[in-house]
Amino acid sequence: MARSSSTDTKAKAKEPGRLKQMFQVFQMTRRADPTSIWWFAAAFLVPVILGVLLALLLPGQNWLAIVLWILAGVLLGVLLFLIVLGRLAERAAYSQIEGQPGAVGAVLSNSLRRQWRSSEMPVAVHGRSQSAVYRAVGTPGVVLITEGQVGNISRQVDEERRKVQRIVPNVPVHVVNVGDGSDQVTLHKLPRAMNKYKKSLNRNEVLAVANRLDSLTQSPASAIPKGIDPTRVRAGRPR
Secondary structure: OHHHHHHHHHHHHHHHHHHHHHHHHHHHHHHHOOOHHHHHHHHHHHHHHHHHHHHHHOOOOOHHHHHHHHHHHHHHHHHHHHHHHHHHHHHHHHHHHOOOOOHHHHHHHHOOOOOOEEOOOOOEEOOOOOOEEEEEEEOOEEEEEEEOOHHHHHHHHHHHHHHHHHHOOOOOEEEEEEOOOOOOEOHHHHHHHHHOOOOOOOHHHHHHHHHHHHHHOOOHHHHOOOOOOHHHOOOOOOO
16 A cells, blocks of 8 residues: 555656646747747637537537537647647757757757668768768668758768768669758758658668668768867877
């Protein structure tokens, strides 16, 4: 009995934490995008209003049916609210890191589906501008993602494309440029842009291609010790 009561106490203690965390996410999203409050209101109120109307307007309803219709509307409203909160919170989080070095790596490591194999570390970096090229392997093939000015990183993209085509010649190679230009995609739309390509590999082939590329290529950042800024490294003085 004592163990059971302690378990119940722990479960009750966790509940306020989750609610508080959801409220913090809601506040963060509302501050980042003030118009999101209208999406939240619509997501919750529209199902509730619909449930009330169905409860009152459908003929032959008893009190139990009316309660069930209203309850169904409230539950659906809560579900849609949580879905909208998740989508808008993710977009707000991406907007805060958009344009910063490493933002693409954060998206690749956190927002891609399981059929993708990628790393948060770039496979090529332009030293002066810190523009970078990332690589992901999925059912559409190999996708190279650029971060920063496209003109600064074009040579690295071409080199990486040739390298991939030499190692896995029969696998399609796509290029997605992340940015706010006309021929670029914004950060929060990156997963959608990568998934729009036609599928050409199955799961086993994705894993085989990713392992082959990882074994025969090495990220330039992997040779740099952690905590060192590669743009500030100076050559040693001759003795």
